[in-house]
Amino acid sequence: MNKPIRIVVAGAKGRMGQEWIHYMEGEPTFQLVAAVDRTLEGVDVGNALGGSSQAPFYTSLAEAIEKERPDCLVDFTTPEAGYRNALTAMEHGIRAVIGTTGFSEEQLKHLEEEHAKHPAGMLIAPNFAIGAVLMMQFSKMAARFLPDVEIIEMHHNQKLDAPSGTARKTAAMIQEVRQAHQQGHPNELEHMAGVRGGDMEGIRIHSVRLPGLVAHQEVIFGGEGETLHIRHDSNSRRCFMPGVALGIRYVMEHPQYIYGLEHILGGEMA
Numbered sequence: 001m002n003k004p005i006r007i008v009v010a011g012a013k014g015r016m017g018q019e020w021i022h023y024m025e026g027e028p029t030f031q032l033v034a035a036v037d038r039t040l041e042g043v044d045v046g047n048a049l050g051g052s053s054q055a056p057f058y059t060s061l062a063e064a065i066e067k068e069r070p071d072c073l074v075d076f077t078t079p080e081a082g083y084r085n086a087l088t089a090m091e092h093g094i095r096a097v098i099g100t101t102g103f104s105e106e107q108l109k110h111l112e113e114e115h116a117k118h119p120a121g122m123l124i125a126p127n128f129a130i131g132a133v134l135m136m137q138f139s140k141m142a143a144r145f146l147p148d149v150e151i152i153e154m155h156h157n158q159k160l161d162a163p164s165g166t167a168r169k170t171a172a173m174i175q176e177v178r179q180a181h182q183q184g185h186p187n188e189l190e191h192m193a194g195v196r197g198g199d200m201e202g203i204r205i206h207s208v209r210l211p212g213l214v215a216h217q218e219v220i221f222g223g224e225g226e227t228l229h230i231r232h233d234s235n236s237r238r239c240f241m242p243g244v245a246l247g248i249r250y251v252m253e254h255p256q257y258i259y260g261l262e263h264i265l266g267g268e269m270a
């Protein structure tokens with residue numbers, strides 16, 4: 001049997017980090033060698049989070065990499081931490097699968113530029129759910145024929161960034177095939193700030209934050225006498241895990257910088 005891929009998880013105490021650590025326990029292809037978060041330095045992962053993983057917690061990613069020699073970073077933290085962690089992974093020559101969302105365009109551009117100097121596989125994906133990637137692809141397909149569109153994204157109320165990375169990515173994919181234009185009445189008046197949502201080149205994005213939600217998005221297209229609703233629901237964080245596993249296997253074999261899971265799902269998706 002091939003040796004397992006050695007993984008360091010940043011944001012290991014968080015919702016996504018914990019889900020990934022528990023998923024890995026049933027996958028002999030992967031071995032957790034270090035966990036990184038803001039606290040728990042030196043504590044064993046199994047003791048802190050339950051489950052069968054045995055690896056130490058660190059508060060410094062650089063130290064975790066130097067001591068435990070992982071092959072790949074999996075990051076689910078915050079935009080500031082995820083950005084720094086991606087740079088640290090590159091400086092240490094290890095691959096990275098970054099699921100953190102909320103990076104600015106400047107940060108993404110800088111990461112891509114830095115990657116050219118440190119070419120180890122890096123995947124940044126704002127959504128690892130296969131169904132969500134299909135929802136984005138179907139939306140891009142529909143926008144060629146129905147260019148009037150609004151996006152409603154709905155998440156749990158602990159989410160830090162708005163709009164979601166998935167909504168921004170969906171709008172960007174739609175813009176590739178749709179001419180930018182203003183939607184709604186040209187003399188429309190907003191009697192309450194933000195009531196028509198955020199405006200990304202004429203595409204309105206609405207962000208809902210409520211307890212009880214996980215991650216959901218509906219893309220609504222309007223045409224003459226018809227509407228088309230394309231909706232995806234992540235009902236459990238488990239739905240992101242096969243995409244993360246696929247991403248790790250991919251970056252282990254490919255040294256490129258990739259933004260978006262759709263680029264690694266096979267020729268027909270790209």
Ligand code: NAD
Nearest residue numbers: 011013014015016037076077081099100101125126127128
């Ligand atoms: P969370 O708040 O539950 O967890 C974040 C964790 O990161 C916390 O434990 C926090 O202590 C830790 N952290 C913060 N700064 C750190 C640092 N400097 N070093 C190490 N750890 C640090 O959040 P979550 O729900 O797990 O989401 C994490 C990220 O993943 C968010 O950006 C979220 O939007 C994103 N996300 C992505 C996907 C996807 O498919 N790509 C799916 C769900 C969530």
